[in-house]
Amino acid sequence: MRLSGGVEAALHCCVVLTAATEPVPAARLAELHGVSATYLAKHLQALSRAELVHSVQGKSGGYVLTRPPEEITTLDVVEAVEGPAPTFVCAEIRQRGPMAAPPEACTAPCAITRAMIAADRAWRAALREVSIADLGRSVAQDYESDVLGQIVGWLAPAEH
Amino acid sequence: MRLSGGVEAALHCCVVLTAATEPVPAARLAELHGVSATYLAKHLQALSRAELVHSVQGKSGGYVLTRPPEEITTLDVVEAVEGPAPTFVCAEIRQRGPMAAPPEACTAPCAITRAMIAADRAWRAALREVSIADLGRSVAQDYESDVLGQIVGWLAPAEH
Ligand code: FES
Ligand code: FES
Secondary structure: OOOOOHHHHHHHHHHHHHHOOOOEOHHHHHHHHOOOHHHHHHHHHHHHHOOOEEEEOOOOOEEEEOOOHHHOEHHHHHHHHHOOOOOOOOOOHHHOOOOOOOHHHOOOOOHHHHHHHHHHHHHHHHHHOOEHHHHHHHHHHHOOOOHHHHHHHHHOOOOO | OOOOOHHHHHHHHHHHHHHOOOOEOHHHHHHHHOOOHHHHHHHHHHHHHOOOEEEEOOOOOEEEEOOOHHHOEHHHHHHHHHOOOOOOOOOOHHHOOOOOOOHHHOOOOOHHHHHHHHHHHHHHHHHHOOEHHHHHHHHHHHOOOOHHHHHHHHHOOOOO
16 A cells, blocks of 8 residues: 655645745746656646645746645645545455345444554544644754745746 | 555455364355455465465365464554555655755655654554454454354364
8 A cells, every 4th residue: 555656746845835925836846846747737736626725827827825834734635646535445345255244234334444444544643633834844944954945935936 | 545455355364264263275265255266365375474374284274373363463464465565655856856955964754754654653553453353353243143153164164
């Protein structure tokens, strides 16, 4: 079970956007991260569909966060990219074969499903605890320099 | 991110084996669960490689658990089938592009990786808390009848 590579790119973009003061064009985010524009566009569109970012049109257009970064969790970003589907899907194997449990005994999920769902919830709860604002602060603490400020400086269009 | 269907089959087999008093042939486990022998063989072999079950040879041979079911966790079974690889793999996107962090600043995982690893650990911790003995007891409590006993009765080879 492995998350797609898009999760890393999407989270890095969101963390950069926590510090941005102007809309950031998709092409600029792709260049910054050394990934192809097509690849990143797909993930930015997923973030947009999930209403975590939106695209401002026009000459100095680009992506902005739709709400304060304290209100966007790591889970929001992961689910935007991966979809909200649970990690474990029960195919009701207990209802197959010669000793199949009758349907009326299977109105509630089986013990195995319950254990798997509990673990899925623990994973999501851990991701929900960390906002992208938290991630931005941790990045700032990790480096001695104001790395997000420098990145935002690089992203900014030349002054007129 | 989704677990393979084999996890459900492997867990159901292990729970059945918690109640078995004799080795259970792979073909019989497949028939019980209404799945193909080839499909199940793959997952039983994964359980065997992980040393959770072993195959007893001979006329009344078949699979048995290698240790008490209290000592086999749901996580052991999930990792046997899925492999132990982490759910999030960082491709060091921070070291790409024009604002790449220098390698000497990247000796520790980035804040995003740390959040993802913490969530992965929470998922595994939840799965580690539940043994297959616990699952067997929950199954017994879910049904009014001794369902595992009945299944084991069905699995037993005819008396001689
Ligand atoms: S019937 Fe699906 S996990 Fe038990
Ligand atoms: S560099 Fe990989 S998650 Fe940050």
